[in-house]
Amino acid sequence: MLRALGGLGARPSCQPPAVMLLPARGRKTRHDPPAKSKVGRVNTPPPVDPAEFYVVAERYRQYRQTVRALRLEFTTEVQRKAYEARAGVLAARKAQEKAAEHRELMAWNQAENRRLHELRIVRMQREAQELETRAAQERARRALEEQACVQRKEQEVLQLQEEAKNFITRENLEARVQEALDSPKNYNWAVTKEGLVVRSHPRDS
Numbered sequence: 361m362l363r364a365l366g367g368l369g370a371r372p373s374c375q376p377p378a379v380m381l382l383p384a385r386g387r388k389t390r391h392d393p394p395a396k397s398k399v400g401r402v403n404t405p406p407p408v409d410p411a412e413f414y415v416v417a418e419r420y421r422q423y424r425q426t427v428r429a430l431r432l433e434f435t436t437e438v439q440r441k442a443y444e445a446r447a448g449v450l451a452a453r454k455a456q457e458k459a460a461e462h463r464e465l466m467a468w469n470q471a472e473n474r475r476l477h478e479l480r481i482v483r484m485q486r487e488a489q490e491l492e493t494r495a496a497q498e499r500a501r502r503a504l505e506e507q508a509c510v511q512r513k514e515q516e517v518l519q520l521q522e523e524a525k526n527f528i529t530r531e532n533l534e535a536r537v538q539e540a541l542d543s544p545k546n547y548n549w550a551v552t553k554e555g556l557v558v559r560s561h562p563r564d565s
Contacts, residue, residue, distance in 0.1 A: 444451065528536050549559040 546559060549557055551557055
């Protein structure tokens with residue numbers, strides 16, 4: 361400031377510039393000692409109401425938030441206008457390129473969808489054919505199982521018919537009793553630990 365004020369004074373052509381000092385009333389430099397009446401004085405700030413301080417701080421926060429949002433909005437608008445003014449033709453060209461690229465990508469997407477759709481149809485037809493083949497094989501297997509079951513039942517019936525020939529009826533009851541008496545059988549026998557069959561012989565009376 362002194363240098364700037366010095367330039368306002370008269371400057372002779374043959375002498376160096378003189379420094380003009382303007383007095384300041386009521387001001388002391390930082391190097392002057394404090395007054396005797398203020399030695400040891402402790403500055404105490406005025407008391408602050410907590411409720412009022414909270415209200416002021418909240419309003420100041422809202423103010424800063426609002427100013428920050430407005431500053432960001434104005435900055436964005438200025439930058440957008442500057443960009444449009446500086447690269448208007450370039451932006452239009454880029455937009456056209458993006459539109460052309462979008463059309464190409466959409467065409468490729470449609471072609472890819474058609475290709476995948478055809479592959480899906482072929483796969484579904486193949487799966488349907490395989491399912492039909494498995495169903496036919498399952499039907500054939502069940503038919504074979506039913507046929508084998510019928511044959512087994514027929515064999516059981518034939519076996520029962522053969523066994524029924526030896527059944528005791530009212531007609532052959534006396535003949536079977538006489539046959540049993542003519543060929544007595546001894547069921548009084550046992551098996552040893554060695555696996556030998558031991559039979560008991562009836563004693564002659």
